[in-house]
Amino acid sequence: MSPMNRPRQHGIGGGRGVAPRQRLGLARWLQRPLAALGRALGQTPDWAPDRGRSRVSWVGLILAIALLAVITSQIPLRETDIAVYSTAAERVFTEAEDPYPRRPGDVLPFTYPPTALVLLYPIAGLSLEQLAAAMRALNLLLALVVMIVIVGELARDDPSDRLRVWGPLYIAGFGGLYLNLQFGQINLLLLLLIWGYWRALRRSREGAGAGALLALGCIAKPHYVLLALGAGPLPQRRLIVGGLLAGGLLIALSLWVAPTGSWISWWREIVATASLTELPPGHSSIAAPWNRSLAGAIARFLVPNKFSTLIADDPALAARLTGSAILIVIGATGALLWRSMRRDLASDSATATGLRDRNRLEQQAAEATSTPIPPRGALDHDLELSLISIAVFLIAPASWTHHLVLLLPAALVVLRERVLAPSRAVSSRFAAGLVLAVLALTLDDLIPREIRVSSLPLMSLMTVAVIALWLLLAEQLWQRSGRRGTRIPI
Structure with a gap:
């Protein structure tokens, strides 16, 4: 049931x-x-x-x-x-x-x-x-x-x-x-x-x-x-x-x-006045440690700022890299959404064109050798909306640490599906739990400011955790929306 x-x-x-x-x-x-x-x-x-x-x-x-x-x-x-x-x-x-x-x-x-x-x-x-x-x-x-x-x-x-x-x-x-x-x-x-x-x-x-x-x-x-x-x-x-x-x-x-x-x-x-390398006048630098977006993470390496030591002073390169990263996130998210949502389109098309009997036979043949693809339901909506919300967070020019609360539903979905699920392997549950822990412990008050604002790895860690959250959800949605005839891991 x-x-x-x-x-x-x-x-x-x-x-x-x-x-x-x-x-x-x-x-x-x-x-x-x-x-x-x-x-x-x-x-x-x-x-x-x-x-x-x-x-x-x-x-x-x-x-x-x-x-x-x-x-x-x-x-x-x-x-x-x-x-x-x-x-x-x-x-x-x-x-x-x-x-x-x-x-x-x-x-x-x-x-x-x-x-x-x-x-x-x-x-x-x-x-x-x-x-x-x-x-x-x-x-x-x-x-x-x-x-x-x-x-x-x-x-x-x-x-x-x-x-x-x-x-x-x-x-x-x-x-x-x-x-x-x-x-x-x-x-x-x-x-x-x-x-x-x-x-x-x-x-x-x-x-x-x-x-x-x-x-x-x-x-x-x-x-x-x-x-x-x-x-x-x-x-x-x-x-x-x-x-x-x-x-x-x-x-x-x-x-x-x-x-x-x-x-x-x-x-x-x-x-x-906002761009991939600059925020409106009077605002914090786009490279500020508390900016968790892709633009912020890349800017800390390439855009002059008071928080980090640059590997190169090249805002133009930062803009190109950020634009490419944004396109990758949008493209990957769009592909996953289409892969999941097309199940509804296939069902509607079959009903409209009278192909239900043929699809039923194909489904029976597929089920003989594989686990059937689950219909799109509440879990699929959770995964899809989680991916979209994370993508929006990543592609915005500025996503401050306090904006992370908008990712709480996505984090709770991972907690339910990847950490608390007893059927998951211990290693998988530990990895997902580590991602959620990094998101929860913002490091803003756990690490001295002089270290927090001078270490590029630490400043990038939160953005990496957001990306890892996206990957955990993307993997599960990919499995749930697999092609007919392929086995879907539970």
Whole structure:
């Protein structure tokens, strides 16, 4: 029986005969608020500690919350990014001024597109201290939601139920999460909006709401619209309409709230000044150690910067190498997506042309000598969307360490499929676990700064880990979408 078809279970851990009276007191206390939170977010209450679920799973979630609280208490707030939000909100909603041209005294530029200006309206008028406290509280709440909603959904396809224990703990130990808490970033909000779209695809509910959630998730990072490719090869019309309507609404709102000329200014000041070897004026160097993109990794070897010793001063070569690497990532990702998605096209074509009988005979002949190719399901959507999200991260000119939280679903898929799966070889599980550990331990606070910003191998390690994550997922999708007549390893 496939994981999607097995009987639904309630609670966290996958029933192991634990009596209801044995539940932890804190688990019982959290039951109603967590179940209500899950229902409000469209998540079935898998986390409610009902009968038949192991208390071990609740222990995992409770330990994760405790770890989150302890680490958060040790992280000081930094107002660098919050000051950018506050300044932009003041200029737009108080002074009615364009937020993109730089003024004397500006530290970092506001780089989000005008669609993101609507997010600044609620914070207009807040002091830096008030805004910092509000963002810390919001991100703590969103971190808890990520632990419950994303892990709970992905655990539906985990027969061992181990992800319900280790998923929240992995998130609680994820360094990129705490950088979002420290700097007051909005990536957790964007992650949950994108996850709404992801969840709809894996449940085959490609309605207008899914498209709208993806559009909203791209409100500040429009390049993540590439995740729309995951709805292929023939996306539902309702999904397209929902995405277009939501995107159009965001643009209309931006034209209403943004000062005149903001779109032109954003393009001139931000988009047109960014390249494969340079970021907009006032921004960190593209070669900064905390830039984990392909452009950042290559720039540290070839583009003049204060962080690394160059092997050659040749920005033109860096641009060519980065462009080639981006094309390779796009081409390889596209090929894997096509290999996986063509199964749907083949099925539709057979139905439309009356070739079902012939295909049935071919399938029977193939099954006589091989393991049949599994139909495209939730796992395939997980793998496809994971590959796209990683590709988007790699090909962007700047992907900072705190952007790694947008790869949490992909990391959790690898945790479920490659580390916690008991059928995997120990060596394979160890290798995948090592990749996830490097991603989680960002090294930003574990290694002295003077070493961290002067060692090219260390500065490149995080990008290498992201590439390794892509390779692990690509291998599994390749195996699952193998040609008919070839054996697909389990």
